[in-house]
Amino acid sequence: MVERDVMVQVDRVSKSFIKHAKRGKVDVVPVLREMSLDIHRAEFVSIVGPTGCGKTSVLRAIAGLLPIDGGRIVVDGREVNGPGRERAMVFQDPTLLPWASALDNAAFGLKQRGIRKVERRARAQEALDLVGLGHRSGALPQELSGGMRQRVGIARALAVDPSVLLMDEPFGALDEITRRTLQDQLVRIWEQDKKTVIFITHSVEEALYLSDRIFVMSHAGHIIETISDLMPRPRTREQESSEEFVMLRAKIWEALS
Amino acid sequence: MTAVEVAPTSAKAQPRIPRRKMRPITLEVIGLAVGALAWEIVGLAKVSRFLPPLDDVVGRIWDLLQSGQLREPLTQSLSNLLIGYAISVGIGVTVGTLMAVSKYVDYALRIYVNGLMATPSILLVPILYVVFGLSSFTLIAVIVLYATVFIVANTRSAVLGARHDLTEMSQAFGTHPVRGFFEVTLRSAGPEIFGGLRLGMGRAVKGMFNGELLIAVVGLAQIERTYAGAFDATGILAIALTILIIAVALTAALEALNRALNSWAVSHSRPSS
Numbered sequence: 001m002v003e004r005d006v007m008v009q010v011d012r013v014s015k016s017f018i019k020h021a022k023r024g025k026v027d028v029v030p031v032l033r034e035m036s037l038d039i040h041r042a043e044f045v046s047i048v049g050p051t052g053c054g055k056t057s058v059l060r061a062i063a064g065l066l067p068i069d070g071g072r073i074v075v076d077g078r079e080v081n082g083p084g085r086e087r088a089m090v091f092q093d094p095t096l097l098p099w100a101s102a103l104d105n106a107a108f109g110l111k112q113r114g115i116r117k118v119e120r121r122a123r124a125q126e127a128l129d130l131v132g133l134g135h136r137s138g139a140l141p142q143e144l145s146g147g148m149r150q151r152v153g154i155a156r157a158l159a160v161d162p163s164v165l166l167m168d169e170p171f172g173a174l175d176e177i178t179r180r181t182l183q184d185q186l187v188r189i190w191e192q193d194k195k196t197v198i199f200i201t202h203s204v205e206e207a208l209y210l211s212d213r214i215f216v217m218s219h220a221g222h223i224i225e226t227i228s229d230l231m232p233r234p235r236t237r238e239q240e241s242s243e244e245f246v247m248l249r250a251k252i253w254e255a256l257s
Numbered sequence: 258m259t260a261v262e263v264a265p266t267s268a269k270a271q272p273r274i275p276r277r278k279m280r281p282i283t284l285e286v287i288g289l290a291v292g293a294l295a296w297e298i299v300g301l302a303k304v305s306r307f308l309p310p311l312d313d314v315v316g317r318i319w320d321l322l323q324s325g326q327l328r329e330p331l332t333q334s335l336s337n338l339l340i341g342y343a344i345s346v347g348i349g350v351t352v353g354t355l356m357a358v359s360k361y362v363d364y365a366l367r368i369y370v371n372g373l374m375a376t377p378s379i380l381l382v383p384i385l386y387v388v389f390g391l392s393s394f395t396l397i398a399v400i401v402l403y404a405t406v407f408i409v410a411n412t413r414s415a416v417l418g419a420r421h422d423l424t425e426m427s428q429a430f431g432t433h434p435v436r437g438f439f440e441v442t443l444r445s446a447g448p449e450i451f452g453g454l455r456l457g458m459g460r461a462v463k464g465m466f467n468g469e470l471l472i473a474v475v476g477l478a479q480i481e482r483t484y485a486g487a488f489d490a491t492g493i494l495a496i497a498l499t500i501l502i503i504a505v506a507l508t509a510a511l512e513a514l515n516r517a518l519n520s521w522a523v524s525h526s527r528p529s530s
Contacts, residue, residue, distance in 0.1 A: 063429055083431050095426040099444065099521040109430040140521055160430070 006074075007196040008039040008062060008164060013071035013221070015057055031057045034071065035221030039213075042194035046207035048252065049217030055200045056168055058221055062198065063089045063166050076163055085113065088162035092169040094153035096141040102128060102152045103137040109160040120159075127155035130189055147178035151185070158189065167199045171206065180237075183209060187235075204252045208245060209235060216255045225255035307490040317495035326480070327499070334465055334476035335503070337393055341400025342461040346454060349405045353412025353453070354443070363413070370413075373406040378460075379467055386472050396468040396475075403464025404457040411453020412446075419446040448522035451515040455508055462504040 015032040031054045039045050047055045060066035062073055064083040073080040075087060088109060096105045107124035115123070128134045131151040141149055150170055157165055171179040187210060190197060201207050207214045208230065216225040227248060231239055239245050293311055300310030321327040356363040356370075382399055389395040419442045427437040443450075469478030477496055484492030516523050 065425060065429055083429050085431065089426075089429045091422070091426060091429075093422060095420075095422050097423060097441065097444075099519070108427075112427070112430045112432045142521070156430075 005040050006038045007041040007043070007076055008198065009072075009074040010035055010037045010058065010062065011072050011074065012036055013058070013061060013073060014069045015054075015061060015066065016069055030220050032061070032068070032221035035223070036071075037215060037223060039196060039198060041196055043212050044190055044197045044199065044210060045213045045215065046199045046201055046211040047215045047217055048201055048204055048207050048256070050219075050256065051202075053217045053219050054221040055217055059089075059166050059168050059198060059200050062164075063087055065089075085160070086163040087166060088157035088160050088164075089166040089168065090150075090153050090157045090170045092172050094141070094149040096149055096152055096156075098141050101138050101140060102133060102144065102148075102155075105141065105152050106137075106155040106159050108156055113160065124155070124159050127159035128152070130158060131155045131185060145178075147174055147182060150174065150182065154182075154186070154189075162195065164196045164198065167197060169200050169202065172202060179206070186210065191233075204249050204256075205240065207252075208248055209240070214252065216252055218256075225252070227252060309491045309494065313491050314494045314498055317491050318499055321480075321495065330476045330480055331499070333393075334469065334478075337396045337468075337476070338400060338461055338465045338503075338507075341397040341464065342404060342458060344397070345401050345404035345408055345457055345461060348401070349408025349453070349457060350412050350450065352405075353409040353450075354416050356409070356413040357416030358438075366409075370406055370409055374410060378403045378464065379471070382468065382471050391472065393475075395472055396465070399468030399472070400461045400464040403467070404461040407460050408453045408457040411456060412450050415446040415449030415453065416442065418449065419443070448515065448519045451511070451519065455511050455515075458507050458511055459504060462500065462507070466500060 012034045013032050013036070014030070014034055016028045016030045019027040019029055021027050035054070035058060047058070049055050057066060061068050062075065062080065064080050064087070075084065078084070078086075096102075097108065100108070103121060103124050106127050107120040110120035110123055125134060125137060128137050131154050133148060133151050133155065136144065136148065139148075141152070144152065154170065171182055174182065183206060199207070199210060211230060212228075213230070214225075214227040215223050216227070218224045230248065231242075231244055296308075296311040300308055300313070318327075352362075352366065356366055378399075381402060385395050385398045385402065389398055421442070423441045423445055424437055427441045428434065432441070465476075466478055469476045470482070474482055477500060481493060481496040484496065
């Protein structure tokens, strides 16, 4: 039975990839081994860990894009069997349709859900305004900078008004200044309607600045540390040099090393 | 401490305005004009009796058009070409897509595609003649034979190389896989598929002429054969130039269609910031 305030429950989830070796043999590579975690409603959690530890795999499994071998994933009381309306994903690469304007890209999810054109354009415009790109709604992706494209990707996810926002290293490919601007923007948006956010990142500092809780993963979905007592909100950039921030960062690095 | 000398900045310093670049169409026209001029000069110099000046050749085309001698063969050749090409596009895009999405279809057909691409199509023309007999159907079949395999190969490669990250994104937003394939995968492969269609058009024109020359001796090839028998170099070149103009015009029309449908891939806008 899922607890009332648990929004996402990952319950003993396993996933392996089959690698074809020489002479017809197969290698089974486990990426998630009986992984379990609970994420509460309106919570912003980050998952940090080294490359190949299974962070993206668990996120794709929650999104319904990666079928699991064992265990179960429950989102908002319903078991995940594929992509669903209550979830929306922001990818590391913005994955925008190159032939569609920023507005049409932001409206993509709404179109797939059968929302009428007038309504979906209004909602997409609202989402673009929210990420500060309302003035570039007619621009094609190739006319936008990397940061702007990623903001369109976020707007596309926000436009469908999901209960759970899944973000796979969305700022990983951006420069430091743009990354910080988008982090601030994300915090502002999240504080407005408190969606449940699962945020994958390599950056310990990013996780500390954004999250309510941080899961530190080592390999095959093994959670080696859960950091809950993070700094109170609202947070400022100045806090990044505070003793508390430095200690938390050291704690995570210690777990990772 | 050493003082660093700073070059005085000119008060009149102005940002350098880049020179206006020539448009590709301007360069194409210049290229054509240079080629035409060279032909005219060599023709007037009477280097060979088989290379008349360009204005004689253009004049012959004009005469053929005026007298109505070109109308019927041209209509016949063009209608065969367009029917054959349309069939090639239908078969080529469908089979190429199926090969890209199904490894079973790919394994079964790859050997035929590779074989047909390596074999001179002209070798197979007599077989079509035996199968279909002396009819315009045979001429269309030759065009299909020439063009289809190149469209298949390019479509297969285009769909295999399509943006599959976009397909996954569409699935994440609940798009049905079939709808996602047509609306996202195939659309993202569009520019590459058009590359194959352009190649196929060139091959179809070759197929049209070779078929007419080898099988039925009709259409443009019939006039060509007549001029060749009379050693009329101006007439031969007039027909060759007509075919060249048809090929260039049809390829340009395809390019215009490509620009209209896939402007996002053709434009070269720079990011604003």
